[in-house]
Amino acid sequence: MNRNQVRPQRRHATPSRIERVRRQAVPKPRVIIALLLLLGLVSVMLLDGYLRAEVGNDQRVRSDASASKVPDSVLDGGPFLSFQGGTARTRSVPDKTIVLTFDDGPDPEWTQKVLDILDDNDVPGTFFLVGSMISRYPDVVRRMVDDGNEVGVHTFTHVDLSYQSAARVTREIAQTQLALAGAAGITTTLFRAPYSSTNDAIDNYSWPVYKRLGAMGYTSVFIDTDSEDWQQPGVSKIIKWATPKSGKGASVLFHDAGGNRAQTLEALPQYIKKMKSKGYTFTTVSGAQQQTQGQQAQGQQAQGQQTQAPQGTPGTAGNTRQSNPEQAAHRTADTATLWEGRALLGAVAVAEWTVPGLAAVLAVVGVAVLGRFAMMLVLARRHYRQRNRRRFSWGPAVTEPVSVIVPAYNEKECIANTLNSLAASTHPIEIVVVDDGSTDGTAEIAESLGLPNVRVIRQPNAGKPAALNNGVRHARYDIVVMMDGDTVFEPDTVQRLVQPFGDPEVGAVAGNAKVGNRTTMIGAWQHIEYVMGFNLDRRMYDLLRCMPTIPGAIGAFRREAVLGVGGMSEDTLAEDTDITIALHRAGWRVVYAEHARAWTEAPASLGQLWRQRYRWSYGTMQALWKHRKSVTDRGPSGRFGRVGMPLVVLFQIVTPVFAPLIDVFTVYAMIFVDFKASLLAWLAVLLVQMVCAGYAFRLDRERYRYLLMLPLQQIAYRQLMYLVLIHSCVTAATGGRLRWQKLKRTGEVGTPAPGTGVR
Numbered sequence: 207m208n209r210n211q212v213r214p215q216r217r218h219a220t221p222s223r224i225e226r227v228r229r230q231a232v233p234k235p236r237v238i239i240a241l242l243l244l245l246g247l248v249s250v251m252l253l254d255g256y257l258r259a260e261v262g263n264d265q266r267v268r269s270d271a272s273a274s275k276v277p278d279s280v281l282d283g284g285p286f287l288s289f290q291g292g293t294a295r296t297r298s299v300p301d302k303t304i305v306l307t308f309d310d311g312p313d314p315e316w317t318q319k320v321l322d323i324l325d326d327n328d329v330p331g332t333f334f335l336v337g338s339m340i341s342r343y344p345d346v347v348r349r350m351v352d353d354g355n356e357v358g359v360h361t362f363t364h365v366d367l368s369y370q371s372a373a374r375v376t377r378e379i380a381q382t383q384l385a386l387a388g389a390a391g392i393t394t395t396l397f398r399a400p401y402s403s404t405n406d407a408i409d410n411y412s413w414p415v416y417k418r419l420g421a422m423g424y425t426s427v428f429i430d431t432d433s434e435d436w437q438q439p440g441v442s443k444i445i446k447w448a449t450p451k452s453g454k455g456a457s458v459l460f461h462d463a464g465g466n467r468a469q470t471l472e473a474l475p476q477y478i479k480k481m482k483s484k485g486y487t488f489t490t491v492s493g494a495q496q497q498t499q500g501q502q503a504q505g506q507q508a509q510g511q512q513t514q515a516p517q518g519t520p521g522t523a524g525n526t527r528q529s530n531p532e533q534a535a536h537r538t539a540d541t542a543t544l545w546e547g548r549a550l551l552g553a554v555a556v557a558e559w560t561v562p563g564l565a566a567v568l569a570v571v572g573v574a575v576l577g578r579f580a581m582m583l584v585l586a587r588r589h590y591r592q593r594n595r596r597r598f599s600w601g602p603a604v605t606e607p608v609s610v611i612v613p614a615y616n617e618k619e620c621i622a623n624t625l626n627s628l629a630a631s632t633h634p635i636e637i638v639v640v641d642d643g644s645t646d647g648t649a650e651i652a653e654s655l656g657l658p659n660v661r662v663i664r665q666p667n668a669g670k671p672a673a674l675n676n677g678v679r680h681a682r683y684d685i686v687v688m689m690d691g692d693t694v695f696e697p698d699t700v701q702r703l704v705q706p707f708g709d710p711e712v713g714a715v716a717g718n719a720k721v722g723n724r725t726t727m728i729g730a731w732q733h734i735e736y737v738m739g740f741n742l743d744r745r746m747y748d749l750l751r752c753m754p755t756i757p758g759a760i761g762a763f764r765r766e767a768v769l770g771v772g773g774m775s776e777d778t779l780a781e782d783t784d785i786t787i788a789l790h791r792a793g794w795r796v797v798y799a800e801h802a803r804a805w806t807e808a809p810a811s812l813g814q815l816w817r818q819r820y821r822w823s824y825g826t827m828q829a830l831w832k833h834r835k836s837v838t839d840r841g842p843s844g845r846f847g848r849v850g851m852p853l854v855v856l857f858q859i860v861t862p863v864f865a866p867l868i869d870v871f872t873v874y875a876m877i878f879v880d881f882k883a884s885l886l887a888w889l890a891v892l893l894v895q896m897v898c899a900g901y902a903f904r905l906d907r908e909r910y911r912y913l914l915m916l917p918l919q920q921i922a923y924r925q926l927m928y929l930v931l932i933h934s935c936v937t938a939a940t941g942g943r944l945r946w947q948k949l950k951r952t953g954e955v956g957t958p959a960p961g962t963g964v965r
Contacts, residue, residue, distance in 0.1 A: 731922075
């Protein structure tokens with residue numbers, strides 16, 4: 207056995223230091239950043255769902271309940287209910303007076319048009335506003351108040367309060383008041399319950415709610431007359447139903463939101479003109495109450511009981527806006543409440559822009575992913591049919607010997623299996639084992655095997671790229687095969703791997719890496735990933751002539767091509783991606799040999815898997831950044847920059863970064879929106895992936911039973927891979943650095959039987 211020996215130098219970290227590095231798999235500051243981003247996203251989604259009545263939505267509406275506990279004086283009284291001194295009192299609208307009330311707004315379209323009509327006809331209205339709508343359209347509310355209209359609370363999420371707890375009732379009111387404070391700088395003492403109508407609709411369940419709100423200082427507002435415009439019965443009927451009988455006053459209900467209000471907009475100006483022609487005047491709830499008390503409509507101070515702020519109104523300064531008696535229910539919000547309200551509106555604005563924006567991005571990502579699946583299937587089929595034709599040939603058969611370089615660092619568990627598999631090669635080879643400062647006797651094991659054509663070269667610990675470069679320098683032949691120290695080849699692997707060099711344009715060949723330890727769940731997940739992801743991808747990239755990576759487990763190179771680009775670079779942690787892109791830029795063609803199989807030992811634990819994929823993804827980003835100028839290269843050398851670089855960035859970085867959001871949105875939709883529809887959508891995507899995976903398994907002649915693990919892989923394994931990529935992105939963004947991390951090996955992947963492989 208020939209041996210070139212270099213005196214070893216102990217430059218690697220001590221075992222205790224290595225163990226500390228292993229335990230520090232995820233640096234704490236970056237974990238905190240990632241968790242904060244996730245928490246922020248979830249919070250924004252929940253807020254947006256709350257505003258759209260998707261989160262916490264309660265659609266129950268009570269009807270036909272008993273009113274035995276409600277005083278007859280209330281059931282038969284006027285539409286304004288208050289509890290001055292703890293006693294229920296009602297007031298009616300004076301004769302020949304109309305109080306126009308509008309529910310369910312504000313709406314950016316319909317409310318604005320209603321306000322235009324009121325301005326044109328010089329009449330005020332009283333708008334009972336939904337807090338979630340206020341927070342989304344504060345400008346409409348601001349205009350509403352500035353125009354002299356009065357506003358009241360219609361809860362935050364438009365729920366039937368008779369079903370809600372006391373805490374929920376208080377929260378619905380307080381949140382609406384905060385939204386009002388942020389939008390217009392005011393709070394209000396007026397309240398109208400959703401789904402309420404006339405006084406006689408009060409029942410034993412809603413009565414305690416009105417009593418509680420009355421004790422807090424609120425005036426509950428009902429109606430005398432309902433236009434029923436929500437039914438869209440036609441303009442004439444809306445006007446007819448809104449007209450009070452025998453010249454009596456009325457609190458009239460219209461709607462400025464909640465649906466198509468075109469008929470309301472057409473009926474409203476006609477109704478106002480009709481009632482004015484009959485001698486009616488229009489005012490607000492406060493204006494009607496003041497008229498009932500015999501006070502002047504303008505210029506007089508409200509009575510003491512009116513200026514008393516509701517106890518449930520947060521941050522009320524206690525002073526009525528006395529400049530307009532028709533807005534006597536308004537209170538000026540104090541500074542703290544004002545800023546709390548503005549903070550609420552700011553958060554809502556972020557949610558309003560973020561969630562739809564993300565939804566649009568995710569829609570694009572989803573289309574891109576499905577398009578990628580379609581492209582992979584089409585190109586993979588074309589690749590398979592092209593390369594498996596009887597008459598297909600790369601050129602003259604390659605029969606000359608090749609050099610196989612095996613970099614090894616502490617591979618005592620695997621090195622014997624690796625070298626024994628190479629010794630069975632049907633193609634003439636020399637084996638160059640480069641021991642990178644191992645401390646576990648790897649070099650001694652390699653020498654003790656007594657295999658022919660094996661040279662062991664020792665070097666100080668310097669890393670895998672340095673070991674590969676050392677092997678290339680000592681290689682005797684023009685073609686070099688590079689592999690990992692934990693990988694085993696089939697007897698015909700080398701022969702099949704080097705045949706593409708019959709084409710003088712080919713500078714490198716990627717082989718078919720297979721997971722040998724696939725009996726565990728983690729191994730099976732990686733097996734699916736290797737077959738479906740890596741190999742389908744390589745078929746596609748091969749036809750597009752932009753292969754991004756030659757796997758470190760199995761790759762072949764022209765020695766002159768490697769030396770021509772400066773060898774394996776230490777600039778990145780993904781030296782295999784780095785050298786592949788460099789070869790593209792040098793004008794060489796990189797192809798995929800599907801029948802050249804290598805069996806590798808995949809990480810057996812989640813911790814090892816995290817470290818491996820973290821290094822891969824971070825190293826890939828480094829390589830892409832290093833070769834970013836390839837997008838401006840011209841001619842054949844620029845093909846990777848024009849085609850490969852965008853595809854890799856889109857499908858290996860951008861899409862996976864956003865992919866977890868798709869899952870978050872899916873879970874959100876299942877819980878809060880439509881479970882059945884969301885589940886069917888998820889199953890449809892899973893079916894597409896199953897089809898792609900099934901076809902990939904067919905091309906690689908793999909057993910389909912592993913596909914039973916695909917659903918669980920999508921739920922658990924895929925999320926881990928996404929987190930790894932996000933972690934890598936955070937590391938890249940924060941300028942962090944990652945050391946080489948040696949994985950623990952077991953040596954369980956043995957030499958496969960000739961022509962069979964490991965199944």
